[in-house]
Amino acid sequence: MLSKVKREAKELLLKALGDVEAEVTLEEPRQGYGDLASPVCFTLARQLKKPPAKIAEELASRIDVAGARFIKEVKALNGFINFYFNYEALAEALVEEILEKGEDYGKGEAKGEKIILEHTSANPDGPLHIGHGRNAILGDALARILRFAGYEVTTQYYLNDMGKQLAVVVLGLRTLELDRAKKPDHAIAEVYVKANKMVEEREELQQELSSLMRAYEAGDERVVEEFKSAAEYCLQGITATLERLGISHDMITWESEFVRRGDVDEVVERLRSTKYAREDDVLYLDLEEFGIEKELVLRRSDGTYLYATRDIAHHLWKAKLGKLINVWGADHKLLAAQLSAALRILGEEEPEFIIYEFISLPSGRMSTRKGVFISLDELITEAVFRAYEEVAKRRGDASEEFKRSVAEKVGIAAVRFNIVKVSPEKAMVFRWEEALDFERQGGPFLQYAYARATRILEKESPPASFEVHELTDNERALVKLLAAFPEVVESSAKQRKPSMLASYLLELATAFHRFYMFDPVLKSEFKDFRLNLVNATRTVLGNAMKLLGMPVLERM
RNA sequence: GGACUCGUAGCCUAGCCUGGAUAGGGCGUCGGCCUUCUAAGCCGAAGAUCGCGGGUUCGAAUCCCGCCGAGUCCGCCA
Numbered sequence: 001m002l003s004k005v006k007r008e009a010k011e012l013l014l015k016a017l018g019d020v021e022a023e024v025t026l027e028e029p030r031q032g033y034g035d036l037a038s039p040v041c042f043t044l045a046r047q048l049k050k051p052p053a054k055i056a057e058e059l060a061s062r063i064d065v066a067g068a069r070f071i072k073e074v075k076a077l078n079g080f081i082n083f084y085f086n087y088e089a090l091a092e093a094l095v096e097e098i099l100e101k102g103e104d105y106g107k108g109e110a111k112g113e114k115i116i117l118e119h120t121s122a123n124p125d126g127p128l129h130i131g132h133g134r135n136a137i138l139g140d141a142l143a144r145i146l147r148f149a150g151y152e153v154t155t156q157y158y159l160n161d162m163g164k165q166l167a168v169v170v171l172g173l174r175t176l177e178l179d180r181a182k183k184p185d186h187a188i189a190e191v192y193v194k195a196n197k198m199v200e201e202r203e204e205l206q207q208e209l210s211s212l213m214r215a216y217e218a219g220d221e222r223v224v225e226e227f228k229s230a231a232e233y234c235l236q237g238i239t240a241t242l243e244r245l246g247i248s249h250d251m252i253t254w255e256s257e258f259v260r261r262g263d264v265d266e267v268v269e270r271l272r273s274t275k276y277a278r279e280d281d282v283l284y285l286d287l288e289e290f291g292i293e294k295e296l297v298l299r300r301s302d303g304t305y306l307y308a309t310r311d312i313a314h315h316l317w318k319a320k321l322g323k324l325i326n327v328w329g330a331d332h333k334l335l336a337a338q339l340s341a342a343l344r345i346l347g348e349e350e351p352e353f354i355i356y357e358f359i360s361l362p363s364g365r366m367s368t369r370k371g372v373f374i375s376l377d378e379l380i381t382e383a384v385f386r387a388y389e390e391v392a393k394r395r396g397d398a399s400e401e402f403k404r405s406v407a408e409k410v411g412i413a414a415v416r417f418n419i420v421k422v423s424p425e426k427a428m429v430f431r432w433e434e435a436l437d438f439e440r441q442g443g444p445f446l447q448y449a450y451a452r453a454t455r456i457l458e459k460e461s462p463p464a465s466f467e468v469h470e471l472t473d474n475e476r477a478l479v480k481l482l483a484a485f486p487e488v489v490e491s492s493a494k495q496r497k498p499s500m501l502a503s504y505l506l507e508l509a510t511a512f513h514r515f516y517m518f519d520p521v522l523k524s525e526f527k528d529f530r531l532n533l534v535n536a537t538r539t540v541l542g543n544a545m546k547l548l549g550m551p552v553l554e555r556m
Numbered sequence: 557g558g559a560c561u562c563g564u565a566g567c568c569u570a571g572c573c574u575g576g577a578u579a580g581g582g583c584g585u586c587g588g589c590c591u592u593c594u595a596a597g598c599c600g601a602a603g604a605u606c607g608c609g610g611g612u613u614c615g616a617a618u619c620c621c622g623c624c625g626a627g628u629c630c631g632c633c634a
Contacts, residue, residue: 030578039576042614052614078577079614123634163634255634282632293558293630300632307634330628333560357561358628390596410596422569425561427627434568434583441582444596456593495573503570506581517589517598534593556596 001094002483005070009036009083012071016062020044026083034075034082035480041079052079088468091479091533095466098482098536106485106543108150108493114322115151117143120242120249121158124234125165126189128241129366129373130430131329131359136376137419137549138356139327140247141498144547149493154321157249158314161231161256163307165369167213168195169234170226171205178233183377185237188230193371217304219260227256241376245412246549253318255310263313264305267346268298271312274345290341294334308335312342315351319343324351325496330358330427354496356424362431374430384411386436387444391556409551413443420548421502441506446545447553449509449516453538454554456521462531469526474515478537481508485540489547498548505544512537 006026013024022040029037041052041059048055056076063074063081070093072086098105119139122132139155147153160166169188172195179187199205215223235252242248258264271277276285281301287294298309318324328336333355340350360366366373388407395403418435421442422428438444471479485504492500521530542552 025574027576029576030580033577037577039615042576045614080577160634165634284632291559297632302632304632306632311634330561332629334629335634337560355561360627387596394594394596426569427562428568437583438596439568439582440596442596448594448596452594452597459593499570503581506570510581513597514599516593520593522593555594 001090001097002480002487005085005090005483006036008068008070009038012063012065012068012074012083013038013040013059013081015064016059020048022047029080029082033077033080035085036083038081038083039079040081045079055079056081085476085480087471087476087479090483091471091475091529092468094479094483095529095532095536098539099462099532102539103543105539106489107148108486108490111150111152113151115146115153115325116156116318116322117146117153117325117327118156118158118318119143119327120238120247121156121160122238123160123163123165123368124188124231124238125169125192126234126368127183127185128238128376129368130376130379131366131373133245133376133379133415134356134359134419134424134428135327135329136242136247137245137416138354138424138498140245141416141420141501141548142325142327142354142496144549145489145493145498145501148543148547149489151493152322154250155248156318157252159231159235159252159254160307161227161254162213162217162259162310163255164209164213165192166227166231167209167216168192168199169230170223171195171199171209171212173226173230183237183240184233185235185241186375186377188234188237189368189371193369196369214304216256217259241380244380245376245416246551253314255314258310258313258317259305263317264310267313267316268305268309270346271298271342276345285338285342285345287338287341290337290344292334292337292341294338296338296342308338311335311339315339315343316346316348319349319351324349325354326351327354327356330355352496354424357427359428359430362429379435380411380415382432382436383415384408386438387411387414390438390444395556406553406556409553410438410444410447410556413447413545413550414438415443416549417443417446417502420498421506423497423499441510443550444556445513446505446509446541446550447556449512450538450541450545450552451554451556452516453512453534453541456534457531457538458554460522460527460531462535463528466528466532467526468529472515472519474511474519475530475533477511478508478515478533481511482536482540485544501544501547505541505548508537508541508544512541 010024022044024040026036026038041055044055045052056079060074060076060081065071070086070090071083073084075082120136122128143153143155169192172191176191176194216227278284278286282297283299285296287296297306299305336353343350384407387410391403391406488504521534524530545552
């Protein structure tokens with residue numbers, strides 16, 4: 001809807017410009033300068049050899065607003081052209097559109113493009129820690145946004161089953177007891193940490209580890225069974241955690257598939273015949289031409305392949321399924337560059353990478369191997385517990401079931417929102433006080449706005465017809481934000497930035513809370529319109545929260 | 557040492573890609589608002605050399621260059 005208004009403003013400007021050539025841009029000005037602004041006169045100033053303010057005034061006086069539907073007034077100020085909306089017309093058309101489209105309001109046209117979105121992909125050697133959580137939450141939000149924007153998205157978990165980590169777990173399971181009472185991924189981590197120590201301390205185990213890995217690569221039936229059951233057991237725990245957060249994957253791809261199917265041999269042969277290949281006792285690619293100093297080793301002197309080699313084969317395979325997007329941690333930047341270069345050499349399409357920086361502890365980096373990490377389970381549990389205390393304090397008289405259910409949803413929303421609202425390129429330091437401090441503008445703040453809207457509508461449902469009065473400032477702010485939602489979805493998808501949607505949600509919820517404070521609905525003479533506005537706001541809040549995977553609450 | 561990312565009030569953060577009018581928020585601090593649709597809310601105050609220096613531009617937090625500081629990576633690991 002906002003795009004319609006922008007188009008109208010642009011047309012008015014172009015018409016007033018006549019045959020003067022200029023690139024007309026529109027921006028959203030700060031408060032007090034109208035609803036849309038164009039700085040076009042600044043670029044024209046040199047061309048016309050006149051001060052911008054003068055041009056703006058002439059231009060503004062030439063704009064005829066009479067035939068416009070959503071623009072009411074145009075003013076020149078400080079060299080800018082400022083447009084003022086006809087909020088009454090806009091509100092009427094907008095509210096009708098939102099109520100008609102409902103859950104589909106903001107949805108983009110089908111783009112006819114398939115996307116394979118890889119995210120989470122943690123090694124099956126223990127539970128997800130909060131760093132993996134950033135990956136999963138970011139990836140899942142992105143998947144939801146892309147789908148809503150009109151892309152056909154398949155989410156993928158790439159399971160790294162050929163690494164040393166899983167082999168250490170398997171080795172450990174041969175002698176150590178698996179604690180079946182524990183959540184599977186946590187039990188596996190316990191074995192992993194112990195086994196790692198053993199391997200470090202006893203040399204003969206390192207031999208055993210290598211032969212175990214070779215046996216797995218060769219497809220030794222008994223060993224394959226051991227690896228598979230260990231990985232699957234761990235995965236049970238991991239998917240349980242993800243499920244609690246509302247995250248799922250459409251497909252899980254096992255790394256070992258590419259080796260056994262011969263995909264890796266094939267891709268190595270292809271790369272070997274290019275001019276970038278070098279071969280002495282090892283086979284590697286010289287990637288200097290791509291600005292990468294570090295050579296990429298494809299095959300060791302003992303003839304085995306490396307993780308990166310297998311990943312090239314993996315990407316070649318999945319590129320056939322659609323456009324590729326990978327959510328990877330910052331530690332994989334070099335690998336991402338090397339992988340891209342290798343694919344470029346082969347003339348294949350390169351994946352797009354969403355790189356996120358690390359979440360570290362005040363004491364430093366997390367490490368599953370050392371057992372130094374905060375698991376996502378811990379974080380969720382603590383957040384839900386904290387939420388429970390809050391509900392108990394505020395709704396002490398409510399049923400136990402109500403308190404538990406609200407606490408779960410508030411906790412999940414808080415965890416997801418806290419992570420998704422900050423840009424991925426920002427490194428985070430995890431502190432419990434901060435993670436559990438339900439900040440004023442966090443997940444619960446959004447859920448509360450939704451619940452407030454719901455409670456009003458429970459008391460009285462919005463009538464089908466309504467008259468629009470002259471809007472208050474709070475109503476205008478709300479209308480403008482609601483109108484912008486489809487554009488926010490579109491650019492959030494295009495820029496692959498869920499955090500944009502998070503910022504939008506905060507603005508929308510803030511606008512609604514303010515409206516709620518100052519503009520009574522049920523006791524208003526404009527009740528009919530306001531009920532509809534509340535309904536529209538609730539719809540958009542719900543749609544937007546769904547895109548971030550946040551549960552909504554009817555009451556809290 | 558090299559490559560990449562980040563640097564915005566005491567703390568956290570938006571804006572940076574695509575340059576525009578007084579740099580948005582939040583936490584914390586101080587002061588207000590529940591006889592009115594749930595105060596997980598709202599209003600107000602104080603708090604910013606947008607790391608530093610230069611350049612481009614009518615105009616720079618935003619683009620370019622240099623420097624400083626932090627993080628990450630630089631295995632025949634995954």
